Amino acid sequence: xxxxxxxxxxEEHLAEVVAFAVAAQQPLELIGRGSKRGFGRATxxxxxxxxxxxxxxxxxxPDELVMTAGPATPLxxxxxxxxxxxxELAFEPPHMGxxxxxxxxxxxxxxxxxCNLAGPRRFKAGSARDHLLGFRGVSGRGEVFKSxxxxxxxxxxxxLCKLMCGSFGTLAALTEVTFKVLPRAEKIxxxxxxxxxxxxxxxxxxxxxxxxxxxxxxxxxxxxVAARSSVDFVSGAAASVTAFRxxxxxxxxxxxxxxxxxxxxxxxxxxxxxxxxxxxxxxxxRDVAPLLDSEGTFGNPLWRLSVTPTRxxxxxxxxxxQVSGRGMLDWAGGQIWLGLDAGAEDGGVAPIRAVMDGGHAxxxxxxxxxxxxxxxxxxxxxxxxxxxxxxxDGFDPKGILNPGRMVEGV
Amino acid sequence: MQMPKxxxxxxxxxxxxxxxxxxxxxASHVVVDEATLKAFESDGLTAYRQPPMIAVLPETxxxxxxxxxxxxxxxxxxxxxxxxxSLSGGALPLADGVLLGLGKFNQVLDIDxxxxxxxxxxxxxxxxxxxxxxxxxxxxxxxxxxxxxxxIGGNVAENSGGVHCLKYGLTTNNILGIEMVTIDGEVLRxxxxxxxxxxxxxxxxxxxxxxxxxxxxxxxxxxxxxxxTVRALLVGFPTVxxxxxxxxxxxxxxxxxxxxxxxxxxxxxxxxAFCHAGYPLDVEAILIIELDGPEAEVDHLTEIVxxxxxxxxxxxxxxxxTEAERMNFWAGRKAAFxxxxxxxxxxxxxxxxxxxxxxxxxxxRMAEMAEKHGLGVANVFHAGDGNxxxxxxxxxxxxxxxxxxxxFGSDILKLCVEVGGVLTGEHGVxxxxxDLMPEMFTEVDLNQQQRLKCAFDPDGLLNPGKVxxxxxxxxxxxxxxxxxGQMPFPDLPRF
Ligand SMILES: Cc1cc2nc3c(=O)[nH]c(=O)nc-3n(C[C@H](O)[C@H](O)[C@H](O)COP(=O)(O)OP(=O)(O)OC[C@H]3O[C@@H](n4cnc5c(N)ncnc54)[C@H](O)[C@@H]3O)c2cc1C
Numbered sequence: 017x018x019x020x021x022x023x024x025x026x027e028e029h030l031a032e033v034v035a036f037a038v039a040a041q042q043p044l045e046l047i048g049r050g051s052k053r054g055f056g057r058a059t060x061x062x063x064x065x066x067x068x069x070x071x072x073x074x075x076x077x078p079d080e081l082v083m084t085a086g087p088a089t090p091l092x093x094x095x096x097x098x099x100x101x102x103x104e105l106a107f108e109p110p111h112m113g114x115x116x117x118x119x120x121x122x123x124x125x126x127x128x129x130x131c132n133l134a135g136p137r138r139f140k141a142g143s144a145r146d147h148l149l150g151f152r153g154v155s156g157r158g159e160v161f162k163s164x165x166x167x168x169x170x171x172x173x174x175x176l177c178k179l180m181c182g183s184f185g186t187l188a189a190l191t192e193v194t195f196k197v198l199p200r201a202e203k204i205x206x207x208x209x210x211x212x213x214x215x216x217x218x219x220x221x222x223x224x225x226x227x228x229x230x231x232x233x234x235x236x237x238x239x240x241v242a243a244r245s246s247v248d249f250v251s252g253a254a255a256s257v258t259a260f261r262x263x264x265x266x267x268x269x270x271x272x273x274x275x276x277x278x279x280x281x282x283x284x285x286x287x288x289x290x291x292x293x294x295x296x297x298x299x300x301x302r303d304v305a306p307l308l309d310s311e312g313t314f315g316n317p318l319w320r321l322s323v324t325p326t327r328x329x330x331x332x333x334x335x336x337x338q339v340s341g342r343g344m345l346d347w348a349g350g351q352i353w354l355g356l357d358a359g360a361e362d363g364g365v366a367p368i369r370a371v372m373d374g375g376h377a378x379x380x381x382x383x384x385x386x387x388x389x390x391x392x393x394x395x396x397x398x399x400x401x402x403x404x405x406x407x408x409d410g411f412d413p414k415g416i417l418n419p420g421r422m423v424e425g426v
Numbered sequence: 427m428q429m430p431k432x433x434x435x436x437x438x439x440x441x442x443x444x445x446x447x448x449x450x451x452x453a454s455h456v457v458v459d460e461a462t463l464k465a466f467e468s469d470g471l472t473a474y475r476q477p478p479m480i481a482v483l484p485e486t487x488x489x490x491x492x493x494x495x496x497x498x499x500x501x502x503x504x505x506x507x508x509x510x511x512s513l514s515g516g517a518l519p520l521a522d523g524v525l526l527g528l529g530k531f532n533q534v535l536d537i538d539x540x541x542x543x544x545x546x547x548x549x550x551x552x553x554x555x556x557x558x559x560x561x562x563x564x565x566x567x568x569x570x571x572x573x574x575x576x577x578i579g580g581n582v583a584e585n586s587g588g589v590h591c592l593k594y595g596l597t598t599n600n601i602l603g604i605e606m607v608t609i610d611g612e613v614l615r616x617x618x619x620x621x622x623x624x625x626x627x628x629x630x631x632x633x634x635x636x637x638x639x640x641x642x643x644x645x646x647x648x649x650x651x652x653x654x655t656v657r658a659l660l661v662g663f664p665t666v667x668x669x670x671x672x673x674x675x676x677x678x679x680x681x682x683x684x685x686x687x688x689x690x691x692x693x694x695x696x697x698x699a700f701c702h703a704g705y706p707l708d709v710e711a712i713l714i715i716e717l718d719g720p721e722a723e724v725d726h727l728t729e730i731v732x733x734x735x736x737x738x739x740x741x742x743x744x745x746x747x748t749e750a751e752r753m754n755f756w757a758g759r760k761a762a763f764x765x766x767x768x769x770x771x772x773x774x775x776x777x778x779x780x781x782x783x784x785x786x787x788x789x790x791r792m793a794e795m796a797e798k799h800g801l802g803v804a805n806v807f808h809a810g811d812g813n814x815x816x817x818x819x820x821x822x823x824x825x826x827x828x829x830x831x832x833x834f835g836s837d838i839l840k841l842c843v844e845v846g847g848v849l850t851g852e853h854g855v856x857x858x859x860x861d862l863m864p865e866m867f868t869e870v871d872l873n874q875q876q877r878l879k880c881a882f883d884p885d886g887l888l889n890p891g892k893v894x895x896x897x898x899x900x901x902x903x904x905x906x907x908x909x910x911g912q913m914p915f916p917d918l919p920r921f
Contacts, residue, residue: 039908079674080781102680138621145627146599157906161874162867167779168596169813169851171585171634172859172866173893174875175598178630182622199680222540226564228654230719268723275720324619326540350621376624394624399612403881404626410877413906422625 019062025069027152027160027191033065034189034416035158043419046185048088051113051123052131056184057392058384060420067126070191073097075166082149082166084194087126094125098197106198107143108135114303115318115381126190132182135302136233136261139225139325139347145181147196153180153188156412166194179407185418186426187411201263204294206233207276210285211255214238214329214345220280221348222326224260227279229272233261234348235301236329241344244306247297249287259289261298307342307355316341317356317363317382323375325350331371338367365390393422427474427857429891432522436502440479443500443524447482450492455530457481466525469510469517470572471858473774473828478505478519485530487605487613487643494641495611497524503887504609506637508549508580511572513775514856516584516636516892526641528579534558535644541619543602545646548579552586555647564649567594570852571760579642585634587852589685589759590716592810594650596852598633605644606632609883619646631878636854637889639882653718656684657728658752661735662709662742666690669711670785672738673809676715676731683731683810685716687759690789692804693766693817697758700765705758706742713809714755762806763817770802770819774831778842779851782812791841792816799834801827813851814842840865855893863895872896877903 019042024030037044043061047053049068070086073094077083078101085094091111098104109128113121129151134143150164163176180188212220217236224231235258242250242257250257260280262272277286289297300306307318323331328349336343341356341364356364363386368377376394379387396404401423408415408426420426440458447456457463463477484490497504503523510517519525531547534554538544539562544555552573555566569588570576576586582604587596594600603617616632617623632639663669669688676683689697691710698705705712713735717727728745735743746752758765766773780788789805796803802819816838820831839849843865850859863872872894879886880900890897 035908038906077781077783079678080783081677082781132622132627134622142595142599143622145622145630146595155874159870159874161871163871163875165779165846165848165866167781167812167847167851169587169591169779169808169811170848171852171854172849173855173863173872174878175585175630175634176875176878178598178627178633179878181630182625182627199677199682202680219540226539226542226651228563228651228720230653264719265723265726267726268720271720271722322620322622322624324541325621347621374618375620378624396625397614399608399614400616400625400628403608403614403628406881407626407878409904410881411874413904 021064021066023066023069027154030154030189030191031158031160034154034156037063037416038156038158038414041414043416046189046418048124048127049090049122051121052116052127054116055112055131055380056421057387057424058420059418061418065189067189078103081197082194083197084166084192085125087190087193088124090122091125091128092122099200102200103197104200105147106137106141107147108137108302109133109144110135110302110304114305115308126193129181129193130183130185130190136235136298136346139234139350140232145178148177148181148193149196150194151177151180151190152192153190155188156414156416164194168196184421186408186421187417189417203266203269204261204263204291205269205273206289206294206297207260207262207273207280208249208287208289209258209280210253210287212236212258213256214333217256217258217345218326218329218349220258223279224276225348229262229275230264231260231276232263233259233298233301235259236345236349237306238342238344241306241342245297245300247289247293247300249289249293250297253285255285259297261294301346304344304353307344307353316358317360317386318380319354319356319364319368319377320380321352321354321368321372321375321377323350323352323372327373328352334371335368339364362386362390369394429476429520429857430897432520436522437479439500443502444480446496447480447493451482451484451489455483455485457483466507466510466519466527469512469515471513471515471518471856474515474518474857476519476521478525479522481525481527483527483530487607490526490607490641490643491611491613493524493526494607494609497887498609498611498885501885501887503890505889506583506641508577508583509551509575511576512580512584512854512856513777514850514854514858516854516856518857520891528577531579531643538619539564542649543619543646544649545644546578548582548642548645549577552576552578552581559649560652563652565652566600566647567650568597568600571763578645578647582633582642582645583635583637584852584854587813589687589808592686592808593682593684598630600648601629601633601645602648603646604629604632604642606640606642608640609885609887617646636856636893638879638893639888655721655724656716656718656752657724658746658755659715659728659731659735660705660744660755661713661715661740662706663711663713663739664709664741666711666789667786668739669713670782670809672713672735672740673782675734675738677810679730679734681727681731683715684718685714686810687714688712688807688809689759689762690805692802693762693806696765696769696804697762700768701757701761703754703758709741714759759806766804766817766819771821771823774818774820774835776816776818776835776838777813777850777853778839778847779811779813780842780845780847782809784845784847788814788841788845792838795834795837799830801831801834812847836862857892860893861895863893873898873903880904
């Protein structure tokens with residue numbers, strides 16, 4: 017039988033589709049809006065499962081800090097609804113389509129959770145997994161199930177919301193997500209320090225993160241990367257830029273920015289970005305924009321490394337000694353972004369994973385043949401890999417949902 | 427409460443098992459005498475008691491691994507235990523089971539201020555972590571009221587919360603890594619000092635798994651810098667509705683206080699009689715609102731929040747002027763349990779969560795239920811996140827009162843689910859709420875959760891009888907009914 021594509025219109029219909037796919041032994045690639053189809057391994061599925069029917073905000077109660085939406089709801093739609101109430105997703109999910117050079121730049125809220133994305137505020141506010149409160153979905157057994165609820169305090173049964181986050185659609189096709197939303201800060205300022213080496217920057221960021229000044233963004237852009245920012249104070253620095261974000265009520269922000277400036281007193285240069293420039297700058301950092309556009313770098317490997325924050329500077333340095341490209345640090349050094357130049361052997365996978373001591377490296381963007389050849393996600397130890405396989409089997413025993421998206425066979 | 431039927435064949439091999447444990451554990455770490463075993467017979471839910479068959483008290487991960495491996499080989503059930511403060515019977519032993527006590531895992535292993543982490547053994551108490559780092563101005567944020575006694579391993583297993591989790595999150599939001607041992611004796615490391623672990627979120631799954639998936643032998647937590655200024659407001663309201671409304675307005679104003687706690691009239695009176703905190707007695711509800719951060723921020727927010735309280739109909743608003751006064755505001759709330767203990771021979775602490783706006787309805791229905799069951803109830807409430815702790819007053823020496831208290835409790839929890847909330851906000855399901863799980867979940871939902879357990883523990887040896895009302899064999903759960911392969915909805919368009 018030739019592969020079939022499906023576009024279910026209801027949860028019941030979706031369950032039927034999956035049950036059919038089980039019987040027909042026809043794996044399916046899950047598609048929300050398709051912005052991240054180039055992220056992860058190429059799925060070993062012939063047919064497509066178009067989930068765009070599950071779209072729209074069905075519940076939003078600002079004073080209860082909660083929203084329910086169909087997973088295919090565009091992230092932009094969610095963000096606009098929240099902005100109208102002066103609220104936001106505190107974990108600042110990146111708009112990944114930009115990184116993928118994808119025609120669809122605006123992803124879906126379901127994709128954000130399935131890939132467990134988070135932006136610069138991660139080290140303070142958590143990731144997507146810290147905000148998903150409940151979901152409904154259809155397992156690879158073709159059964160409708162749910163977990164969690166609409167309240168934050170909930171320990172009733174296993175926390176399957178965590179498991180869904182970062183499972184890349186390999187365990188269930190979600191039909192509804194309920195998540196926590198938070199007030200947006202009244203004022204956003206960013207203190208910039210110019211000319212620090214990556215090592216100095218990591219120290220300064222650690223000190224700021226451990227200070228009482230409640231910093232919500234800590235990133236470091238080497239000179240060549242900073243030069244590509246659209247924010248004048250950053251691109252015009254002609255030096256590396258280390259950024260410290262403070263957010264909150266106006267009097268607090270003014271006080272904390274001054275306190276941070278005082279502690280950074282010895283840095284070669286200091287500047288403060290006020291609200292509009294701050295917002296633009298952190299959006300760029302969130303979407304890794306300074307590593308991407310211009311110079312035709314699309315298609316080249318883009319890596320994301322999660323490491324012990326104080327090791328970030330050294331790790332980035334050591335890798336870039338061996339492969340040519342550019343990098344930047346986020347999360348106080350805990351997240352390294354690497355945009356490598358074309359021609360790195362196997363997308364640089366060997367030196368990257370050899371230099372790392374703990375943590376993990378993920379190939380965020382790469383040509384299809386590269387993603388088929390090298391492990392996109394950090395390979396796991398044998399016992400963890402076996403456990404992963406057993407978990408998959410419990411949700412999707414016949415390997416119907418996005419098989420191979422994360423690891424071959426899972 | 428029906429527990430799994432003790433396996434007589436296992437009990438018959440008790441002395442063989444003791445001998446096998448003593449091959450690698452010091453004799454004194456394998457407890458067999460009745461008097462000592464009795465010390466483990468219950469946890470914080472004292473209505474249930476059962477001494478274990480054997481208790482083992484390992485000191486190293488290697489020992490935990492050998493214990494679990496042996497139990498797996500012999501088909502013996504295992505109940506992990508931290509400090510035994512669970513309020514849901516999570517650490518209740520089994521007559522044919524080994525109790526695995528983690529009290530000897532009491533070392534702080536590493537403190538890393540630059541990366542803001544502390545790595546500790548699971549038996550370290552919650553408060554001891556803060557004690558270990560407060561000299562440098564840091565603390566561990568989740569603060570269950572039991573923090574002086576409860577272990578961080580127990581906190582992970584229960585995903586415990588505290589009065590500050592409105593702003594700072596629960597255990598699950600504050601841990602970065604664990605070492606755990608599976609029932610096969612395999613030692614797994616998940617996460618570390620980096621912010622997110624790779625692959626499926628096993629850290630997230632382990633947190634709140636109530637000892638059913640593995641034994642936690644090391645925990646890396648996030649530590650935070652202490653805020654510069656902390657201030658509390660003590661606010662009295664003539665009605666509970668106005669108090670609840672005030673909480674909603676504060677959040678709608680874009681303010682997330684460090685904590686927002688509510689007490690109803692019976693709780694206020696009991697607390698005031700117990701510790702003279704200076705609570706107003708002529709109100710129906712009080713709110714304690716804590717604000718923290720730089721002084722400039724706290725000053726600014728104190729003004730806004732006071733204004734909102736007044737607009738919401740508060741009859742008294744007091745702002746703490748000194749640290750001593752702030753502690754005094756909290757004293758009554760923190761002593762709420764012992765205070766209730768003084769006005770009633772026994773009390774039963776419930777733990778449901780509701781969407782906050784349902785509070786007036788829930789309190790009204792609860793008062794009706796109290797009348798029906800003929801028992802008193804006092805409420806303390808994590809108002810910011812809707813987590814309700816009704817304390818049901820009863821006397822265990824009066825025949826039938828315990829049963830009535832339990833019935834009242836389950837009526838309250840069913841009501842929580844009915845209004846869109848959940849059975850338990852932070853105390854866990856354990857044995858206590860096990861049989862109420864179908865109120866919230868379908869059989870399909872529960873079976874799917876048990877399939878996750880099968881991935882970790884295929885023989886169901888870890889803490890059986892907790893969380894799930896019906897135990898299924900993994901082979902049975904794995905079976906799948908395959909459809910006849912008909913095209914679904916053949917009339918719908920395809921692509
Ligand atoms: C007076 C009082 C006040 C309380 N206040 C709060 C509160 O404010 N917030 C709150 O959330 N809870 C509260 N609790 C409940 C309780 O303290 C918490 O659930 C706590 O986390 C239990 O820790 P423990 O070490 O005592 O665990 P135990 O009671 O020993 O065990 C609890 C569960 O965890 C499992 N477990 C323990 N250690 C491990 C391990 N290392 N590996 C795997 N599984 C393990 C056990 O099998 C059991 O299922 C309170 C309890 C009391 C008595």
